[in-house]
Amino acid sequence: MDNFSYCTPTKYVFGRGAELHAAEELKSLGLRNVLVCYGGGSVVRSGLLQRVLATLDEAGIKHVELGGIQPNPTDPKVREGIAIGRAEGIDGLLAVGGGSVIDTAKAIAAGVPYDGDFWDFWAGKATIRTALPVGVVLTIPAAGSEGSGNSVITLLDGMHKISLRTDFWLRPKFALMNPELTFTLPPEQTAAGIADMMAHIFERYFSLTESTEVTDRVAEGVLMAIMEEAPKVMADPSDYQARANIMWSGTLAHNGICGTGRREDWVSHAMEHEISAVYGVTHGAGLAVVFPAWMTFMAEHRPQRGAQLARRVLGVVPTGSDRDDALEGVARLRSFFSSLGLPVTMAQLGVDQPDIDLLVSKLHENKGERFGGYYEITPEVSAAIYRLAI
């Protein structure tokens, strides 16, 4: 187990009616004037936004709005939010939505008090020293941004999709999580969210750090719970208990508890980010394609962790060969993803002839010639993995 420092100060308020605590939580942080961020029309149509804003009005909390945040959020919306936030003198943000909305709110929170361009942080040119507090009303269990210190933003100029990770500043102060709000998610979005949260665990699970038994077991436990509950939410989108388990799993998958004490990987996310940036696919669906391809390569080149995953989580009966166990695990994972209606090939993702040279060159432009926690990714290796995804 490696040395680590771990702090998750986010207050989770979970259950029916959780969103109605928005004003109370903002007030307990001393906030009086917030920017409310949201995405497309669903939070408006469902009445959720109005319900939340009504609690703010009642509590005398001033608010301005920033709507229309798109999936795979980009820098112009962040800049728009920073400008509004400064003009209105906001002292905090409330994100009502999923990962894209939350990540945009986090970027605005870092950008408002910063003298330079917010992208400096994402480009690695500056370190966040302060940020406005962010609260969340979660509507999509997937990205885990409600409990993480991360934010993924794409710079439109050059389509650079970058994930920034902070220990503290970008962690939401509170997350209001009502599973009922997820009943109306379309099946493909529910499924993509499930792939996303599983991927967040895989990135932490595939590690060269040894002797991390307790972190392994926690990670395996959350994965088993997701695989148990996923078919239930697909079969009955209004199954409160299954939705609740999936929603909480999405948070645990990415708030760091599945990664304590070990070096993580994050190669598959980086590889998928390029696919999302170039082809505009849903992040979670892209991960359902990339991760099994990456695991297939690893089964041939470094099979130990995939084999443990296969045996402990995917029900593979040990054959005596790590490679064979790991490959059988990948087959079962693909079959599980398919059962949720997820794509498992680039073709199923709607990308018939992916430009692998372009993906590889953009990947290494962003991540460097060699990178990766579990296995060193060179351009040859990434090309091979992208080919396994076709």
Place this chain on the structure above:
Amino acid sequence: MDNFSYCTPTKYVFGRGAELHAAEELKSLGLRNVLVCYGGGSVVRSGLLQRVLATLDEAGIKHVELGGIQPNPTDPKVREGIAIGRAEGIDGLLAVGGGSVIDTAKAIAAGVPYDGDFWDFWAGKATIRTALPVGVVLTIPAAGSEGSGNSVITLLDGMHKISLRTDFWLRPKFALMNPELTFTLPPEQTAAGIADMMAHIFERYFSLTESTEVTDRVAEGVLMAIMEEAPKVMADPSDYQARANIMWSGTLAHNGICGTGRREDWVSHAMEHEISAVYGVTHGAGLAVVFPAWMTFMAEHRPQRGAQLARRVLGVVPTGSDRDDALEGVARLRSFFSSLGLPVTMAQLGVDQPDIDLLVSKLHENKGERFGGYYEITPEVSAAIYRLAI
């Protein structure tokens, strides 16, 4: 899954040399004058206390000391600490030790700024509205107090041992956790700590709340990790990796992550507290006796959760009978505890003729005529369980 609110703001700094971060963490909280709490001579003899105090001196942090805190800590020491704290105008506390030291520091932290008698909080006569910040250098993985909002104090007058649970105020601000500091623990203390942390999970796991798959799986995962690593630390007390896994497991067992979304039980703790209060036994050793007795009673009267535990954690092959599976699970748990050198009967605990009437009457005096989350405990039931422990 029940509605819940969950926040663990404690910053964990984990690994070799973690204790040397004491001054840095106190400073980051703005603390300038702290009460340093510790127990017997081992932290003095080992040089740990001096090492920690040296970092404080170097950083210009004033400190006064409160040593000699005993296991099963009592109110006079708390009152002594409150008096010193007020006289010296402390702004925070640093606990260097295990659960008894940390719990005492927490009680002092709540007592110093309170006008009335600190015991009001433990007696349920008042609610904590503020407390001084507490930091921890952990030396004994067991009580989980480094990550919990709990504190167990015994009122000498009447030997009332009461556990106070708070959501926020009694949670340490930081916990410095160096597994090397646990190398010198005597085997019986290591084993008692392991029983204690397992019991913290059992109390959360035995619940009537249904559909808590992800919380179940996390709890089962931590239990499996403990059972995997425990024989290693008993065989080689200086096995860093095994010590690290046990130490982190002890925190996860009690910081709430194994209980989210469900009603908990805590009957076995209450029953053991009476044994500790009357006979002065080690808390963890007492739990190794009480829990299997409680589980045996439950196997006959409400076997479902014990059966799941038996099958998922204790390797019991399903027989088709929850009762039989649960009983086989108890047998395996007793055998596991015995393998660590723990007592599993009152006689092995050194209490040959327990005064069951006294234990029962004190238990219900503290907890009421009927209590319990998983199964209602009446005086008849508690007497039956105490008898199963003889």
